[in-house]
Amino acid sequence: MVFSSTTLRRTVATSVVTVTLAFGPLLSAIAQTISLSGAGATFPEPLYQRYFAEFQKKNPGIQVNYQGIGSGGGIKQMTAGTVDFAASDTAMTDKEAAEVERGVVFVPTAGGPVAAVYNLPGVSQSLKLSQEVLPAIFAGQITRWNDPKIAADNPGVNLPDRPIRLAVRADSSGTTFIFTNALSAMDPYFKGRVGADKAPRWPGRPLSAKGNPGVAQTVKRTPFTIGYVEASFANENQLQTALVENEKGAYVAPTIENANRALENVEFDPDFRVDFEKLGAPADGYPITGLTWMMVYKQYPDAAKADAVKKLVQYSLTEGQALNDDLTYTEIPDEVAQQVIQAVNSTVTTGGSASR
Amino acid sequence: MKEPLETARSPSRAGISLFHPSPEAELNITTTSRWDLWLEQGFTWLLCGFALSTVVLLFWISWVIYQQARPAIQEYGLGFLWSQDWDVAGLAFGALPYIYGTLVSSAIALLIAVPVGLAVAIVTSENFLPLAVRSPLGFLVELIAAIPSVIIGLWGLFVLIPVLRPVQQVLYDYFKWTPLFSTEPFGPGLLTAGVILAIMILPTMAAISREVLLAVPQELRSASMSLGATRWETIFSLLLPAGVSGILGAAMLALGRALGETMAVTMVIGNSPYISASLLDAGYTIPALLANEFPEALEGLHIGALMYLALILFAITLLVNIAAVLLVWLIGLQRGMVLNR
Numbered sequence: 001m002v003f004s005s006t007t008l009r010r011t012v013a014t015s016v017v018t019v020t021l022a023f024g025p026l027l028s029a030i031a032q033t034i035s036l037s038g039a040g041a042t043f044p045e046p047l048y049q050r051y052f053a054e055f056q057k058k059n060p061g062i063q064v065n066y067q068g069i070g071s072g073g074g075i076k077q078m079t080a081g082t083v084d085f086a087a088s089d090t091a092m093t094d095k096e097a098a099e100v101e102r103g104v105v106f107v108p109t110a111g112g113p114v115a116a117v118y119n120l121p122g123v124s125q126s127l128k129l130s131q132e133v134l135p136a137i138f139a140g141q142i143t144r145w146n147d148p149k150i151a152a153d154n155p156g157v158n159l160p161d162r163p164i165r166l167a168v169r170a171d172s173s174g175t176t177f178i179f180t181n182a183l184s185a186m187d188p189y190f191k192g193r194v195g196a197d198k199a200p201r202w203p204g205r206p207l208s209a210k211g212n213p214g215v216a217q218t219v220k221r222t223p224f225t226i227g228y229v230e231a232s233f234a235n236e237n238q239l240q241t242a243l244v245e246n247e248k249g250a251y252v253a254p255t256i257e258n259a260n261r262a263l264e265n266v267e268f269d270p271d272f273r274v275d276f277e278k279l280g281a282p283a284d285g286y287p288i289t290g291l292t293w294m295m296v297y298k299q300y301p302d303a304a305k306a307d308a309v310k311k312l313v314q315y316s317l318t319e320g321q322a323l324n325d326d327l328t329y330t331e332i333p334d335e336v337a338q339q340v341i342q343a344v345n346s347t348v349t350t351g352g353s354a355s356r
Numbered sequence: 357m358k359e360p361l362e363t364a365r366s367p368s369r370a371g372i373s374l375f376h377p378s379p380e381a382e383l384n385i386t387t388t389s390r391w392d393l394w395l396e397q398g399f400t401w402l403l404c405g406f407a408l409s410t411v412v413l414l415f416w417i418s419w420v421i422y423q424q425a426r427p428a429i430q431e432y433g434l435g436f437l438w439s440q441d442w443d444v445a446g447l448a449f450g451a452l453p454y455i456y457g458t459l460v461s462s463a464i465a466l467l468i469a470v471p472v473g474l475a476v477a478i479v480t481s482e483n484f485l486p487l488a489v490r491s492p493l494g495f496l497v498e499l500i501a502a503i504p505s506v507i508i509g510l511w512g513l514f515v516l517i518p519v520l521r522p523v524q525q526v527l528y529d530y531f532k533w534t535p536l537f538s539t540e541p542f543g544p545g546l547l548t549a550g551v552i553l554a555i556m557i558l559p560t561m562a563a564i565s566r567e568v569l570l571a572v573p574q575e576l577r578s579a580s581m582s583l584g585a586t587r588w589e590t591i592f593s594l595l596l597p598a599g600v601s602g603i604l605g606a607a608m609l610a611l612g613r614a615l616g617e618t619m620a621v622t623m624v625i626g627n628s629p630y631i632s633a634s635l636l637d638a639g640y641t642i643p644a645l646l647a648n649e650f651p652e653a654l655e656g657l658h659i660g661a662l663m664y665l666a667l668i669l670f671a672i673t674l675l676v677n678i679a680a681v682l683l684v685w686l687i688g689l690q691r692g693m694v695l696n697r
Binding site for chain 2: 069070072073075076162163165170171172173195197198199200201205206207208209210217218221222223224225
């Protein structure tokens with residue numbers, strides 16, 4: 001009532017013109033480009049955002065969107081068919097893969113170390129944690145910092161007489177899986193008590209927080225805690241990082257070099273998944289190292305989309321790999337990468353003519 | 357451009373004339389134009405519709421939550437309320453640690469916020485401070501309500517926890533023989549969450565109590581003073597008893613907010629799903645659990661268990677509100693009996 005019809009008409013006209021001007025090019029651009037949407041793991045998210053930005057510069061006709069909603073969420077959306085590709089730090093189990101109607105190809109893209117981080121005021125040198133001690137701490141068998149078992153590995157370090165608080169993930173997480181998988185390989189008691197899982201039941205009243213940043217903050221802010229985060233988060237937050245004993249008995253830091261060494265002898269299955277028990281117990285290098293996968297469908301509704309996916313995989317495993325090191329991720333070995341590209345090129349097809 | 361301008365002006369004049377009737381129409385109050393009548397009725401219906409839609413929304417939300425919670429309700433029944441398991445991988449769920457954490461952190465908050473809030477209300481409603489100090493003070497306390505809870509949570513993480521840590525250490529050193537302070541402190545925990553919540557509900561408590569105290573008739577104060585009561589006697593034996601129902605209402609409203617608070621609590625309570633008698637230990641609240649686990653919940657039973665918890669939280673707040681109404685009613689009843697005697 002307050003507006004006269006002129007005002008109203010003018011407003012509408014202006015709005016229509018503005019909207020057309022603003023979105024017109026966008027709409028026509030969308031009409032011309034192929035859009036790929038993906039979702040899943042948060043661990044490789046910074047890497048993928050970089051991949052896709054670079055990829056788009058080289059292929060202006062293809063637009064890629066990625067949302068980091070967690071490995072579990074990625075698997076869920078892949079099964080529901082609401083995305084064009086997904087990502088997960090645990091790949092998929094056989095059961096999960098069987099539920100994807102359009103079939104799934106696994107594309108390993110990167111790996112990385114998970115650091116054991118702690119907050120011990122007054123201790124300046126890096127703690128050494130053996131294959132016996134680290135799982136015992138996280139299984140609730142060692143509960144105080146001045147436990148003789150910790151002291152035995154760290155002569156000369158003034159360990160405080162304080163209880164150990166665990167800091168773990170509150171959400172279901174691929175990082176947790178990588179960490180618990182490695183600790184399960186180190187210690188049968190840990191395997192029985194906690195086990196390799198994305199959201200296990202921790203002993204000893206742990207503090208928990210959401211995401212890698214949440215755990216990093218908790219450890220940084222709370223004295224006498226110990227937790228685990230992707231190594232890049234440990235560096236970013238300048239957290240105290242433990243040296244972990246590997247199979248060879250050496251105490252190693254979670255660096256890219258050590259992670260690469262751990263992944264050197266990883267044997268990929270014919271479908272490019274891995275034996276997680278073996279991944280959790282590398283012969284050399286940093287013992288808590290994980291991999292992350294992109295997952296694409298075997299069948300796509302149209303040829304343009306199938307081609308775009310092939311191009312994306314090709315880019316990620318060739319030029320993209322060069323970016324891994326910058327962002328503190330490990331690279332996938334060349335020969336494996338070539339095999340994956342071949343597999344994707346030969347198996348990814350268009351809907352009707354697909355032979356599964 | 358000119359032509360539509362001209363044509364468009366006449367209807368707009370007609371529109372304006374509705375609200376600014378000509379002088380002769382102003383005098384005529386016996387007949388209402390059909391247009392006015394229609395407008396009035398339409399407006400009434402519109403308002404009724406809005407009012408009703410909020411109620412419908414409430415029932416709709418409850419229904420959706422109930423539907424989603426059904427798998428867990430069928431699986432666990434009422435046993436969910438006192439089971440302490442929470443194992444996502446093994447699909448075993450229990451609510452007790454979360455209910456405990458929610459209730460205890462809110463109770464601590466209320467224990468701190470009620471006396472402090474009342475103190476603020478008394479100071480800002482009485483006249484022992486000059487008005488120039490009183491009104492900014494009241495205003496500033498109310499301003500706390502405008503701070504987003506994430507900001508309060510961050511403040512808690514960076515400022516409050518380091519401040520509280522030595523206090524917790526003293527509590528532990530001197531009172532570790534009581535179960536309440538029996539665990540070694542580390543910063544985050546039930547006590548910290550309670551303090552954060554107390555700060556967040558303080559404005560609610562203070563603002564409403566202040567209005568209640570101001571509403572006590574001036575004559576009552578004058579009468580009390582003239583009988584020789586000191587200011588403190590007047591406050592404690594007249595103002596507070598007179599305003600007790602309003603103050604209780606304020607406390608219940610504050611409690612309602614404390615029960616549902618998510619972000620700030622998630623950041624400082626430690627998120628540990630165990631029951632501990634010690635206030636220095638970490639805990640977990642229902643809203644914090646929902647915020648942390650819902651986005652990654654995949655299994656139907658897991659989602660069901662989370663929704664069941666949401667339903668429980670809903671029931672708790674409902675019970676708190678009902679209790680508040682009953683309390684106010686009982687106090688009114690008692691006072692009536694006293695007067696009748």
